Amino acid sequence: VGRQATRLGPGRAALVAEVSEWVGSRREASWIVEHVESEAPGRDRSVETVAVAARELADRRACGEPLQYVLGHWSFREIELTVDRRVLIPRPETEQLVEVALGELRRTVGRSPDRSDRICVDLGTGSGAIALSFATEAVDITGALEVWATDRSADALAVARANLSTLVSSNAAGVNGARAHVCVATGEWFDALPENLAGSVDLIASNPPYVARDEFDALDATVREWEPLEALVAGPGSDGTPGLADIESIVRAAPEWLHETGSLVVELAPHQADPAVAVARLSGFTDATIARDLAGLERMLVARRT
Ligand SMILES: C[S@@+](CC[C@H](N)C(=O)[O-])C[C@H]1O[C@@H](n2cnc3c(N)ncnc32)[C@H](O)[C@@H]1O
Numbered sequence: 001v002g003r004q005a006t007r008l009g010p011g012r013a014a015l016v017a018e019v020s021e022w023v024g025s026r027r028e029a030s031w032i033v034e035h036v037e038s039e040a041p042g043r044d045r046s047v048e049t050v051a052v053a054a055r056e057l058a059d060r061r062a063c064g065e066p067l068q069y070v071l072g073h074w075s076f077r078e079i080e081l082t083v084d085r086r087v088l089i090p091r092p093e094t095e096q097l098v099e100v101a102l103g104e105l106r107r108t109v110g111r112s113p114d115r116s117d118r119i120c121v122d123l124g125t126g127s128g129a130i131a132l133s134f135a136t137e138a139v140d141i142t143g144a145l146e147v148w149a150t151d152r153s154a155d156a157l158a159v160a161r162a163n164l165s166t167l168v169s170s171n172a173a174g175v176n177g178a179r180a181h182v183c184v185a186t187g188e189w190f191d192a193l194p195e196n197l198a199g200s201v202d203l204i205a206s207n208p209p210y211v212a213r214d215e216f217d218a219l220d221a222t223v224r225e226w227e228p229l230e231a232l233v234a235g236p237g238s239d240g241t242p243g244l245a246d247i248e249s250i251v252r253a254a255p256e257w258l259h260e261t262g263s264l265v266v267e268l269a270p271h272q273a274d275p276a277v278a279v280a281r282l283s284g285f286t287d288a289t290i291a292r293d294l295a296g297l298e299r300m301l302v303a304r305r306t
Contacts (some may be wrong), residue, residue: 011047015054022058028067032057035071066222076129078136081163083127086155088231090129093293094207097267098133100291101205104133104263104302108139108202111261116143121257123189123206123250126147126159126231128182130205131281132167135180145180150192153230157184187275189246190253201257205252207267209234212242241275244268247301248279249300255284255305265291272296 006282012033017027036053037045061070068074068089073082076090078099083089104121108195118141122131138145149164151157164182185192211232216224223232237244247266254264264285270274280288285303293299 011051016049018051019054019058022055023061025155028061029058031067031071032061032126033149036155039126064222064225069226076127077133079129079132079163079167080158081127081129081132082166083144084159085226086153086228086243087127088157088227090127093299094129094267095133096291096293097205097207097265098130098137099301100300101130101203101263101265102134102137104265104304105141105203108261108263110261112259113200115202115259117146118143118203119146119148119201119259120203120205121148121193121197121201123150123192123204124208124231124246125151125160125184126156126207128163128184130207131160131182132163134203134205135182136167138193139179147180147182148185148193148197149182150185150187150189152186152188152192153228154186156228156231157186160184189250190257193257198257200259202262204250204262204264205266207233208246208250210243210247210267210269210272212236215243237272237275237279239275239278241272244272244275244279247272247276251276251279251285251303252283252305258305260306263306264301266301266303267299268301273301276301 016029016033019032020026021030033054038052040049045300057070061067066089068083069085072084072305073080074089077095118136125131131147135147149160161184209232213233216233234243235245237248247268248252250266277288280303286306287304289302290298291300291302
């Protein structure tokens with residue numbers, strides 16, 4: 001930024017100040033200007049060119065569009081993801097889900113050291129945040145890693161595929177075809193997977209829709225009016241728990257797909273923790289607990305087959 005600021009000269013500070021007034025945040029204004037500078041070809045990085053593009057983005061932000069969509073990308077753990085209205089904006093809680101899930105993967109590796117290939121599944125991958133994090137971060141796992149990124153939304157999968165090819169072309173550790181192989185597949189939850197994976201998956205992770213319809217109506221307008229409703233909203237569980245339907249579908253079907261040492265990690269809302277544990281026990285998981293997010297809230301079901 002410092003180098004670019006020098007190129008733009010003193011006009012940059014004035015531009016950041018102008019954009020700050022539009023978007024109501026100096027930090028966001030800096031990100032917008034920095035983003036436009038980085039996108040502009042070197043010879044067009046004059047303050048006038050940058051100002052025109054920055055004002056366009058500031059206008060979108062001022063109209064309520066989430067900053068992440070305005071910028072078109074967002075950081076998730078170690079990777080930078082393209083995001084737009086076709087996908088949910090990846091959240092910090094889900095970064096924590098990846099942390100817990102990687103711990104579960106290492107545990108299953110320790111419990112079944114004879115298996116050479118490891119299989120991870122991310123159900124409802126959206127931008128690919130969870131699946132691509134597995135592929136880039138599980139580099140300490142011995143043997144080959146196969147990661148399945150699934151979604152029923154063809155639009156979302158187009159974004160996930162674009163993020164995968166960016167990672168492959170940047171030759172990120174693990175996604176270079178040698179260590180991890182990422183398969184993108186369309187379909188309703190487990191229907192997207194080939195049948196021969198049944199009983200052999202080491203790790204299933206998912207951040208499914210878990211917001212009840214009336215909770216959705218009370219969400220902030222930046223979420224309600226911009227993010228895909230079908231990525232967020234789920235019906236009630238069979239016991240009436242609001243928003244539990246998709247979590248329940250996944251938990252019930254998961255044991256059939258997991259290897260006997262495998263684990264399931266599913267994001268949820270705190271009020272769904274006890275009902276989700278109950279569904280997991282009824283579905284045959286011998287161990288079902290809840291992990292908390294960094295805010296200390298009950299946020300994930302962690303269910304182990306054995
Ligand atoms: C909460 S978003 C999570 C996206 C991404 N994994 C993340 O954490 O940022 C839920 C995702 O599940 C997908 N989805 C919703 N219902 C589904 C279903 N029945 N089968 C497969 N995918 C589904 C949505 O399209 C959406 O991409």
